[in-house]
Amino acid sequence: xxxxxxxxxxxxxxxxxxxxxxxxxxxxxxxxxxxxxxxxxxxxxxxxxxxxxxxxxxxxxxxxxxxxxxxxxxxxxxxxxxxxxxxxxxxxxxxxxxxxxxxxxxxxxxxxxxxxxxxxxxxxxxxxxxxxxxxxxxxxxxxxxxxxxxxxxxxxxxxxxxxxxxxxxxxxxxxxxxxxxxxxxxxxxxxxxxxxxxxxxxxxxxxxxxxxxxxxxxxxxxxxxxxxxxxxxxxxxxxxxxxxxxxxxxxxxxxxxxxxxxxxxxxxxxxxxxxxxxxxxxxxxxxxxxxxxxxxxxxxxxxxxxxxxxxxxxxxxxxxxxxxxxxxxxxxxxxxxxxxxxxxxxxxxxxxxxxxxxxxxxxxxxxxxxxxxxxxxxxxxxxxxxxxxxxxxxxxxxxxxxxxxxxxxxxxxxxxxxxxxxxxxxxxxxxxxxxxxxxxxxxxxxxxxxxxxxx
Numbered sequence: 016x017x018x019x020x021x022x023x024x025x026x027x028x029x030x031x032x033x034x035x036x037x038x039x040x041x042x043x044x045x046x047x048x049x050x051x052x053x054x055x056x057x058x059x060x061x062x063x064x065x066x067x068x069x070x071x072x073x074x075x076x077x078x079x080x081x082x083x084x085x086x087x088x089x090x091x092x093x094x095x096x097x098x099x100x101x102x103x104x105x106x107x108x109x110x111x112x113x114x115x116x117x118x119x120x121x122x123x124x125x126x127x128x129x130x131x132x133x134x135x136x137x138x139x140x141x142x143x144x145x146x147x148x149x150x151x152x153x154x155x156x157x158x159x160x161x162x163x164x165x166x167x168x169x170x171x172x173x174x175x176x177x178x179x180x181x182x183x184x185x186x187x188x189x190x191x192x193x194x195x196x197x198x199x200x201x202x203x204x205x206x207x208x209x210x211x212x213x214x215x216x217x218x219x220x221x222x223x224x225x226x227x228x229x230x231x232x233x234x235x236x237x238x239x240x241x242x243x244x245x246x247x248x249x250x251x252x253x254x255x256x257x258x259x260x261x262x263x264x265x266x267x268x269x270x271x272x273x274x275x276x277x278x279x280x281x282x283x284x285x286x287x288x289x290x291x292x293x294x295x296x297x298x299x300x301x302x303x304x305x306x307x308x309x310x311x312x313x314x315x316x317x318x319x320x321x322x323x324x325x326x327x328x329x330x331x332x333x334x335x336x337x338x339x340x341x342x343x344x345x346x347x348x349x350x351x352x353x354x355x356x357x358x359x360x361x362x363x364x365x366x367x368x369x370x371x372x373x374x375x376x377x378x379x380x381x382x383x384x385x386x387x388x389x390x391x392x393x394x395x396x397x398x399x400x401x402x403x404x405x406x407x408x409x410x411x412x413x414x415x416x417x418x419x420x421x422x423x424x425x426x427x428x429x430x431x432x433x434x435x436x437x438x439x440x441x442x443x444x445x446x447x448x449x450x451x452x453x454x455x456x457x458x459x460x461x462x463x464x465x466x467x468x469x470x
Contacts, residue, residue, distance in 0.1 A: 033148020035308020061281025063464025075266025
């Protein structure tokens with residue numbers, strides 16, 4: 016046994032060589048700064064480094080996100096995939112160590128005079144000496160798969176935070192529109208009563224009464240559409256939270272939602288370490304790179320050591336007294352000679368998969384640059400649009416108010432009231448949508464910069 020251990024130790028010293036390429040992060044040139052970055056000089060600070068509960072200042076929204084992170088179906092599935100990958104890594108890594116089994120056996124043999132034998136002991140130990148790094152490369156690949164599963168989980172968390180936030184902002188925008196439309200229904204109903212009274216008094220005509228009635232019907236139709244959108248959005252939020260359909264709590268209105276005074280984009284090169292999708296693609300590349308080594312190691316001989324020992328006796332008492340000790344030592348060398356192209360085919364496949372994932376990694380990085388640039392542009396333009404829409408809505412509020420005063424004073428026709436009221440309500444609705452779009456653009460930018468997944 017000591018001789019076997021000595022030989023094994025000597026062979027273990029020879030296992031420092033692992034065939035196949037060692038992983039090195041590919042050089043992917045990053046632009047000096049993002050296109051549409053408002054900062055004249057990029058700084059290391061980035062909105063993507065902020066925690067989601069610092070970005071979203073509505074406490075109700077924070078509570079919804081916390082619930083989703085605890086109970087969302089996709090997050091729970093991703094967590095189990097991480098556990099599965101951890102188990103696979105542990106199972107693969109076990110090949111680096113000897114395998115030892117304990118056995119106990121009793122048997123009878125012979126025809127005329129059967130002989131009964133009893134066997135007990137520590138059983139058989141097997142160990143494949145990892146001379147060319149096959150087990151180490153396989154372990155390296157399994158570890159990268161495990162880390163890729165964790166990055167995939169982070170990406171799912173990031174997506175979930177974004178989905179809950181955007182759905183919540185949609186809900187608050189529909190709420191704001193519903194307030195405008197409900198108020199408009201009340202105003203238009205009052206105008207209809209006024210026009211009807213003027214019609215009975217001979218001051219108004221039937222056309223004006225029909226126009227006033229159509230205005231009320233139009234607002235009520237819009238009200239029904241908004242109520243449908245509100246309930247469906249509530250159902251979506253509850254689904255993201257892993258809950259059955261039902262109402263959703265409200266916090267700040269769409270107009271009250273705070274936004275950060277500055278939105279720094281940071282350095283483009285930092286995306287490589289911050290975005291989960293890029294890190295996921297890199298771990299996939301690391302695993303594929305290691306599997307090239309596994310496939311290459313198949314071309315080289317493998318050495319398996321075996322050892323067995325224990326006690327054997329013709330009666331049970333001999334086993335108990337530990338008499339009849341026996342052992343067996345052995346080594347097997349497997350030298351590949353001819354396999355009809357199986358090893359060569361596996362090696363070719365591994366190299367092709369490695370190259371494909373290298374291209375995919377570069378694609379993920381360039382997609383991140385594009386995504387961030389698009390999000391920066393989208394956030395800036397959404398903010399500009401919201402500012403202009405606010406001015407436009409204020410103007411139409413004044414026009415609608417003046418038109419109503421002029422009509423009540425008999426200075427203008429009801430057609431002027433009709434047109435200005437339609438324009439005012441439309442402007443109020445568009446303003447609420449612009450406020451929502453600015454917030455969702457901020458969420459998209461935050462996600463593009465790699466934020467939202469941190470626990």
